[in-house]
Amino acid sequence: MSKPxxxxxxxxxxxTHPLLTSYRIKGDGKLVPPIxxxxxxxxxxxxxxxxDEETGNIIAERIKYTCVYFNDAKSEFLEVVLxxxxxxxxxxxxxxxxxxxxxxxxxxKTIIEEIDGYKVPEYKYGExxxxxxxxxxxxxxxxxxxxKVGKDDEGEEKLNPKETVQYxxxxxxxxxxxxxxxxxxxxxxxxxxxxPKRIVAEYLFKVKWFNPFQQKFSEQYLPDSFLTDEMKVD
Numbered sequence: 001m002s003k004p005x006x007x008x009x010x011x012x013x014x015x016t017h018p019l020l021t022s023y024r025i026k027g028d029g030k031l032v033p034p035i036x037x038x039x040x041x042x043x044x045x046x047x048x049x050x051x052d053e054e055t056g057n058i059i060a061e062r063i064k065y066t067c068v069y070f071n072d073a074k075s076e077f078l079e080v081v082l083x084x085x086x087x088x089x090x091x092x093x094x095x096x097x098x099x100x101x102x103x104x105x106x107x108x109k110t111i112i113e114e115i116d117g118y119k120v121p122e123y124k125y126g127e128x129x130x131x132x133x134x135x136x137x138x139x140x141x142x143x144x145x146x147x148k149v150g151k152d153d154e155g156e157e158k159l160n161p162k163e164t165v166q167y168x169x170x171x172x173x174x175x176x177x178x179x180x181x182x183x184x185x186x187x188x189x190x191x192x193x194x195x196p197k198r199i200v201a202e203y204l205f206k207v208k209w210f211n212p213f214q215q216k217f218s219e220q221y222l223p224d225s226f227l228t229d230e231m232k233v234d
Contacts, residue, residue, distance in 0.1 A: 002043070004063050004084070008201050009225025010038045011090035011115065011133060012067065023094045023106070024143035029168035032140070035090060035133040036067035037226050039079065041199040045191060061085060068226070070131060070173040075211040077220055090115070095139055111135060118228040123181045123205060129227040131173040138233065140168040180206025182221065201225060
């Protein structure tokens, strides 16, 4: 039986994420997919059909993940089920940091080491926690170019490019107040040979935040490994 590549609470991205290949987003920032958190792992049995019988083309996989992200356009959590080959670890993202004086620093190693260093937090009622994806989402940057019309030495028209860099903060989550705790009603399950079938978080924290679109406070239970009280946002 295949072993899952990712674990519960791990940060993953769709393989189309532009920061896997570049430090800055080109084009429309609204088309960038969110950073995802693994909520559930499901491993199909060997009986599952994963390829077309006639052509042999792969049409499915045995390992799939239920992933969660924060939709800032509606201030709510959403889920999506994705196969393993569609995903990449967040450790492959290219991340840069801009200092207050405008200095650009390649900062993926620092941020990735920080996130990897987060321990699963202890439950603390009334304390402030952050989603582990927050720092990467607020550090995303988009690059665009404008052109100033000028003339070259021979008097011919020439376009002089100017690059503009700005932050793209979609999918950024608010800070949360922890206000509840419970054991997960869903449980791990196994096949008759004891190999894993379904893997879920053991404990859930209830978090509260203000939803500006509904003009009310929202609550949701999340796996404890989604959250941290160690993050420092510059």
